[in-house]
Each structure stands twice: as C-alpha cells, then as structure tokens.
Amino acid sequence: MPVLCIVLILIVIMIYSIYVSVIQKRNKVLEAYSGIDVQFKKRYDLIPNILTIAQKFMDHEKGLLEEITKLRTEALKISSTADINGKINLDNDIKARMREIMIAVENYPDLKSDATMVQAMKTYNETEEHIAAARRFYNSAAQELKNAVEIFPSSIIAGFMGIKAVPFIQADKYERKAPKANDYLK
Amino acid sequence: MSDYAHKTTNNINREKSYYQMRCDFYEKFKNEIKPKLSCVEKNRKKKLSEIKFLYVGAVFVCLFAIFIFIAWIMQFFRLDTDPDDALFLLFIFMTLFICSIAALHFICENIQKRVDRIKERIKKLTMQLSVSCYNDLKWYCNTYRHKDKNDLLKSLVIPSGYTLYFDDIFEGTYKNIQFEMIECYQANEDNIKKIGQLVETHEKRYYGANYFAGVVIKVKMNKNFNGHTVVLPDCKLHSSFDYCRLKHTILEDVEFEKKFNVHTNDEIEARYLLTPSFMEKLLNLKTAFSAKKISCAFYDSNLYIALYSNRNLFEISSLWYPVDEIGQYEQIHNEIISIYKLIDHFKLNEKTGL
Numbered sequence: 001m002p003v004l005c006i007v008l009i010l011i012v013i014m015i016y017s018i019y020v021s022v023i024q025k026r027n028k029v030l031e032a033y034s035g036i037d038v039q040f041k042k043r044y045d046l047i048p049n050i051l052t053i054a055q056k057f058m059d060h061e062k063g064l065l066e067e068i069t070k071l072r073t074e075a076l077k078i079s080s081t082a083d084i085n086g087k088i089n090l091d092n093d094i095k096a097r098m099r100e101i102m103i104a105v106e107n108y109p110d111l112k113s114d115a116t117m118v119q120a121m122k123t124y125n126e127t128e129e130h131i132a133a134a135r136r137f138y139n140s141a142a143q144e145l146k147n148a149v150e151i152f153p154s155s156i157i158a159g160f161m162g163i164k165a166v167p168f169i170q171a172d173k174y175e176r177k178a179p180k181a182n183d184y185l186k
Numbered sequence: 187m188s189d190y191a192h193k194t195t196n197n198i199n200r201e202k203s204y205y206q207m208r209c210d211f212y213e214k215f216k217n218e219i220k221p222k223l224s225c226v227e228k229n230r231k232k233k234l235s236e237i238k239f240l241y242v243g244a245v246f247v248c249l250f251a252i253f254i255f256i257a258w259i260m261q262f263f264r265l266d267t268d269p270d271d272a273l274f275l276l277f278i279f280m281t282l283f284i285c286s287i288a289a290l291h292f293i294c295e296n297i298q299k300r301v302d303r304i305k306e307r308i309k310k311l312t313m314q315l316s317v318s319c320y321n322d323l324k325w326y327c328n329t330y331r332h333k334d335k336n337d338l339l340k341s342l343v344i345p346s347g348y349t350l351y352f353d354d355i356f357e358g359t360y361k362n363i364q365f366e367m368i369e370c371y372q373a374n375e376d377n378i379k380k381i382g383q384l385v386e387t388h389e390k391r392y393y394g395a396n397y398f399a400g401v402v403i404k405v406k407m408n409k410n411f412n413g414h415t416v417v418l419p420d421c422k423l424h425s426s427f428d429y430c431r432l433k434h435t436i437l438e439d440v441e442f443e444k445k446f447n448v449h450t451n452d453e454i455e456a457r458y459l460l461t462p463s464f465m466e467k468l469l470n471l472k473t474a475f476s477a478k479k480i481s482c483a484f485y486d487s488n489l490y491i492a493l494y495s496n497r498n499l500f501e502i503s504s505l506w507y508p509v510d511e512i513g514q515y516e517q518i519h520n521e522i523i524s525i526y527k528l529i530d531h532f533k534l535n536e537k538t539g540l
Contacts, residue, residue, distance in 0.1 A: 035454045126410065133457035136438065 018154045019161075025145040026163050032138035036169075039131040040075070040091055046127060047072050047098070050120045054101060057111035061104050068097045088169055098124070135169045142166045204523055211519050214319045215512060223510040226311050230509055233304045237297060237505065244293045251286035254279050304505055312502050312509055313354070316518050323358035323522070334404075338368070342416045342432075342449075343483035343490040344398040348372035354500040360526050361535040364406055367525050369499055371399035400477070400495035403525060407459075407489040408534050413452035415459055417468065419479040420445055439465045459484050467532055491528065 051065050071094045078087050102121070105112055112118075146165040148154040158164075202210070258279035264272035309327065317325045329352065339346055349372065356367040416432060432449035435456055442465040450456035471480055471491075479494040499521050502514040529535065 032453075039454070129409075129461075130454065130458050134454045136457045137453050140436070140438065 015157065018157050022145075022148050022154050022158050022161065022163060025141070025148050028141040029138070029145050029166055032134070032141040036131065036134040036138055037087075039127065039134045040087070043091075043094075043124070043127045043131065044072050044076055046120065046124055047094070050098075050101070050117075050124060053114065053117045053120060054105070054111065057108045057114075061101070064097060064100055064104070068094060068101070071097065095128075139168050142168050204527070207523060207526075208519070211319050212512075215515060219315045219319070219515075220510055220512075222315055223312070226308060227508055227510045230304070230308060230505065233300075234505055237301060237304075240293060240297050240300070244290060244297065247286055247290045247293060251283060251290060254283045254286060258283055301505055308505070308509060309502065312515075313500070313518075316502065316515055317356070319519070320358065320522065322360075323356060326355040326357075328352055329355070334366075337486060337488075338370075338402060338404070338490070341483040341485035341488070341490045342414075343402060343481050343485075343492045344370075344372065348397055353498075356522070356525075360529055363408075363529055363535050365525065365529065366404040367522075368402045368404065369400070370402060372397040398492065398494060400493045401499060401525075403491045403493070403528060405489050405491075405529065405534055407484060407487055408536065409459060411455050411459060411484060411487065413450060413455040413484075415448065415450040415452070415456045415484045417460070417482045418447045418449070419481055420447055437465065438462070442466075442469060445469065464532070471528070471531065489532075489534070 047068065051068060054061070055065060071090065075087070075090050075094060078090065105117070105121075142165070145163075149158045149163060149165045258276060261272045261276040261279060264275075306327075313325045313327070317323045335350065335352075338344070339350065344350075351371055351373065353369040353371070354367075355369070358365060358367075414432065432451050433453070435448050435450055435453050436443060437448060437457070437460060439462060446468070448456060448460065468480065468482065471477070477493040477495060481492045483490045483492075500518055502509070502518060504514075507514070
C-alpha cells in the first residue's frame with residue numbers, strides 16, 4: 001500500500017512537471033512573438049522619417065513611397081494577437097518595398113550623402129538585424145514547443161490542454177529569389 | 187579622382203599588412219631602439235656581475251657553515267676525553283653555525299630582492315622602448331584603474347570570487363578601434379608570496395584548474411546594445427552562482443553549443459550579437475590563437491574576450507640574457523600583432539551586421 005502511494009505521488013509529480021514544462025514553452029513562444037512585434041513597431045516608427053527625407057529628393061519614386069505608407073498603415077492596424085503569418089507576410093511586403101527604396105537611393109547622390117539619411121539608414125539596418133534576431137528567437141521557441149507537442153509523453157498533456165505547435169517563420173519569396181547581377185548593373 | 191576613390195586609396199595605404207608591420211618593426215628596432223638598449227645592456231651586465239659576486243659569497247658562506255657543522259659534530263666525540271675544551275668549542279661552533287646560516291639566509295634574500303628590482307627596472311625601460319614601435323600604444327605594469335577593474339569583474343568574462351592581479355596592460359588604437367589588453371591572473375592569496383607582485387618562483391600561475399590566467403581584451407563593440415550576454419567555455423570553470431541573474435539560452439549552431447554556454451538577460455539581443463558568423467569566428471579563434479579556453483562577454487557597450495594561457499606573456503626582463511637581442515622583442519611583437527589579428531578576425535572595425 002505505501003509503495004503504491006509513493007508510485008502514485010511520483011506519477012503526479014511527473015505529470016505536473018511535464019504540464020509546467022509545456023506551459024513554459026508556450027509562454028516562451030508568446031514572449032518571442034511579442035519580441036518580434038516590438039521590433040516591427042520600431043521599424044514602423046522609423047519608416048516615416050526615412051520617407052520624409054527621401055521625399056525631398058526622390059521625385060520619381062512617389063508611387064513607391066505612397067505604397068510603403070499604405071502598407072505601414074495597414075500593418076499598424078493589425079493587433080498584436082492576430083495571426084503571426086499574416087502579420088509577417090505584410091511585413092515582408094514592407095521590407096521588399098524598403099529594399100527598393102534603398103536601391104533607388106543609390107541613384108540620388110545628394111540623398112545618399114545627406115547626413116540625416118545616412119543616420120536613418122544605419123538605424124534601419126540595425127532594426128533589421130534586431131528583427132532577424134527576434135525571428136531566430138521565435139523559431140527556437142517554436143521548435144521547443146513543437147517538440148513538446150509531438151513527443152510522448154508531453155504530447156498527451158499538450159493534447160489535453162489544446163496546445164498546438166506554431167508555424168516557423170520562413171524566408172519570404174523575395175529572400176528566396178537569387179539576385180541577378182544584370183538587374184543592378186546597367 | 188573622385189573624393190570617395192581618393193579616401194579609399196588613402197585607407198588602403200594607411201592600413202598596413204602584418205608583413206609591412208613586421209618590416210617596420212625590424213627597421214625601427216635596428217635604427218632607433220637597439221642604440222638606446224646599449225645603455226640598458228651595460229647596466230644589466232654591471233648588475234649581473236654584482237649579483238654573481240653575491241652568489242659566490244653565498245657559496246663561501248655555505249661552505250663555511252658546512253665546515254663549522256662538521257667541526258661541531260666532531261666535538262661530540264671529544265666529550266669523553268677532554269670535556270671542558272669540547273664543551274667550549276661546541277658552544278663556539280654552534281654559535282658560528284647559527285650565524286653563518288643567518289648570514290646565508292640574509293644574502294639569499296638580498297639577492298632575490300636585488301634581482302626583482304633590477305628586473306623591474308629593465309622591464310620598464312625595455313617595454314617602453316618596445317611599444318614605441320607601434321603608433322598609439324601605451325604600456326603599464328601592475329596597475330589598473332579601480333573603475334575598470336570593477337567593470338572587468340562585473341562583465342563576468344572571468345570567474346569571480348578570486349583575487350585578481352594584474353601584470354602587463356596595453357592601451358591602444360587599431361583601425362580606429364580603441365582597445366585594452368590586460369594580462370591578469372586570479373589566485374588564492376595563500377599561494378602568492380607577495381600580494382600584488384608577480385614572484386618569479388611562481389612562474390606557473392595556475393594554482394588550480396578553476397582560476398583564470400591569461401589576457402583579457404576589451405574592445406568597443408561595433409554594435410549598440412544595452413543588455414549583458416556572456417559566452418563561457420563548456421567546462422566547470424565558472425560558478426553557476428555568478429550567472430543566476432542571467433538566463434541560459436541555446437543557440438542554433440550545434441557545434442557552437444557543444445563548446446560554449448551562453449547566458450544572457452535578453453535573448454533577442456544575444457542573438458543580435460551572436461550572429462552565426464560571430465559564432466563561427468569564435469570557434470575558429472581557439473585554433474587561430476592556440477588558446478586553451480576562450481570566454482567572451484558583451485557588457486556596457488564593450489566586448490571582453492578572455493584568452494586563457496599558461497604562459498607568462500610580454501616578458502623581456504631577464505637578468506641572465508642580453509636585453510638587446512631581437513628575439514624577445516620579436517616575441518612581444520607577435521603577441522601584440524595577434525591582438526590586432528583578433529580585431530581583424532571579428533571585423534570589429536566594420537559595421538557589416540555579421
């Protein structure tokens with residue numbers, strides 16, 4: 001009888017520790033997602049500054065600048081708890097447009113040498129690096145949660161609690177496409 | 187030539203290759219330093235002959251003590267036949283023996299103190315001449331600003347809890363990067379004869395596997411950050427208590443994870459700083475610099491890299507060897523260049539995002 005009690009207590013402790021571990025992993029994913037959100041917000045706050053400076057010089061890129069402004073406004077409307085993939089897809093579009101702006105800047109020497117623009121671009125690049133780091137953190141947390149959800153015995157506990165694996169962040173279609181030198185060297 | 191091309195050409199001209207640095211070093215040594223070292227060498231020879239004279243004196247005192255000891259022992263055999271005489275001579279010889287032992291001890295300690303003083307003076311002169319080969323490089327010995335010492339310990343790049351002693355310290359600029367190179371070691375106070383001084387008899391400065399001895403390089407990091415991240419070698423070197431306020435984090439590089447443990451208070455910032463490229467460079471650093479172990483820390487906008495080493499680096503103050511021979515200065519040159527190579531290795535002068 002006492003042996004049975006001890007075994008039962010041990011099983012309960014084991015189940016509880018697995019439960020705690022799964023909850024911690026889920027919370028880590030939420031934390032990582034929130035971290036990406038923070039970095040996105042930093043980027044969205046920076047974009048108007050870059051566009052304001054660029055507008056003074058880039059007369060022929062008005063269409064591109066307006067498109068970025070529109071995408072940024074849409075991104076800000078999406079709440080933090082919305083589907084991450086939707087948010088990231090929109091952000092990828094913004095990133096692609098900003099990349100076009102950066103390339104277009106090369107054609108405007110006055111803009112390129114403007115001290116404010118140089119500083120803004122430096123800050124933008126740092127923000128991009130932070131976003132990349134936040135994505136790596138998110139993928140790491142997502143991997144741990146996925147392992148917990150798919151591997152026995154934590155998969156049983158996760159199934160009871162309704163916790164599911166979250167998708168990884170993947171490279172966008174622009175990043176997957178290999179750059180062609182001919183597009184830039186004319 | 188456009189302004190941009192002109193600037194780039196100047197930069198290329200200003201940035202010397204390691205080969206060019208070596209050639210400059212040889213030229214400067216031959217033309218400027220060696221003539222100045224001749225006075226130091228003369229002085230060294232004079233002091234060396236004084237020390238040799240003291241050693242000869244010590245040998246004579248030692249022989250005298252042995253002779254007196256034998257004579258003293260022989261008096262014991264005379265106690266039966268001539269007790270009065272034997273007792274008197276026993277007393278005299280015992281006194282003489284104690285005096286000669288005391289004199290020997292005094293001479294040996296005197297020799298050691300003199301050797302230490304002479305070595306310190308030679309080192310000061312020769313190191314100052316040696317660093318004059320490099321632009322913007324200064325040398326200090328056994329001194330470190332209290333504030334910087336605290337920062338070094340707070341960065342957790344080296345284990346805490348042991349007394350920290352400093353040896354050679356260099357401050358300089360390389361490719362517009364300000365750096366400090368601090369040779370230091372940690373030990374229990376019981377194992378050090380004189381606290382705060384490096385004693386020659388304790389050349390092996392590792393007083394156990396748990397203490398740090400080597401070089402810490404402090405460099406201004408080329409990225410802005412606010413948190414605290416520490417990368418430690420995968421061994422039981424550092425007490426886990428030091429890192430209880432930092433979280434252990436696991437990065438993607440499997441090879442890196444086998445050799446290092448990462449602790450940080452901001453996981454995103456840790457990944458921002460420890461890019462895959464940086465991790466690979468850290469892995470290659472051990473091979474490139476033949477360091478036994480490496481740890482690094484990002485703290486207070488600085489990058490600290492600790493290279494563990496068994497050797498006493500930057501030493502050119504031997505009393506027994508000529509000070510004007512280029513061999514030992516070449517060794518110092520190699521050690522300084524290796525730090526420049528470290529800055530190049532991590533591309534700390536560039537903001538490439540890698």
